[in-house]
Amino acid sequence: EEQLVExxxxxxxxxxxxxxxxxxxxxxxxxxxxxWVRQAPGKGLEWVANITPDGRTQHYVDSVKGRFxxxxxxxxxxxxxxxxxxxxxxxAIYYCTNKETVWGQGTLVTVSS
Amino acid sequence: QxxxxxxxxxxxxxxxxxxxxxxxxxxAVTSGHYPHWFQQKPGQAPRTLIYHTSKKQAxxxxxxxGSLLGGKAALTLSGALPEDEAEYYCLLSYSGVGEVFGGGxxxxxx
Numbered sequence: 001e002e003q004l005v006e007x008x009x010x011x012x013x014x015x016x017x018x019x020x021x022x023x024x025x026x027x028x029x030x031x032x033x034x035x036w037v038r039q040a041p042g043k044g045l046e047w048v049a050n051i052t053p054d055g056r057t058q059h060y061v062d063s064v065k066g067r068f069x070x071x072x073x074x075x076x077x078x079x080x081x082x083x084x085x086x087x088x089x090x091x092a093i094y095y096c097t098n099k100e101t102v103w104g105q106g107t108l109v110t111v112s113s
Numbered sequence: 114q115x116x117x118x119x120x121x122x123x124x125x126x127x128x129x130x131x132x133x134x135x136x137x138x139x140x141a142v143t144s145g146h147y148p149h150w151f152q153q154k155p156g157q158a159p160r161t162l163i164y165h166t167s168k169k170q171a172x173x174x175x176x177x178x179g180s181l182l183g184g185k186a187a188l189t190l191s192g193a194l195p196e197d198e199a200e201y202y203c204l205l206s207y208s209g210v211g212e213v214f215g216g217g218x219x220x221x222x223x
Binding site: 035037044045046047049050059060061062095097099100101102103104105106 | 114149151153158159160161164165168170171200202204209210211212213214215216217
């Protein structure tokens, strides 16, 4: 069974940092572009970042450029999102997905003092 | 950054057919935008229905299909069931820049 499991969410103060992880199983992780998507409470889906299968190229939504870094470790079937200088507007459920076949259940990030 | 547009809401009768569309502020949507369609029900994670315009995920019911229609990406539901009531999102890829979601279409089966 294809599966993605996110972890690392939680409550963080404005200006703080957090690292999200996403562990894959049941499919060939190293063959897929991987993507982080977030959803603020009561809002729609927002694309955050993606990374090529080999990890060499990343793209980001303008609102997180310079603050978030997406990375992956294909030997560990893992995807990461390092988030820094967090703002209230970053509060959301963060999902990882390969977009074609599987989504994680999401991890909640709350930025609040 | 591009803006991706979807109908905010649509209603379909049980057994009926409905087409949801996905447009781009940059012009016609093509296969090069690699359109994806996702379904999300309240309290659940999204799930993929269609990727790369018309390819179906293994568990996608046959009543869903994807296409390009009149310069937009389209998701057609033929033979709607009550369980198809959900929010539907499209996602378009912009080469070298990133990807953008549409605002979502709330589909009511009534």
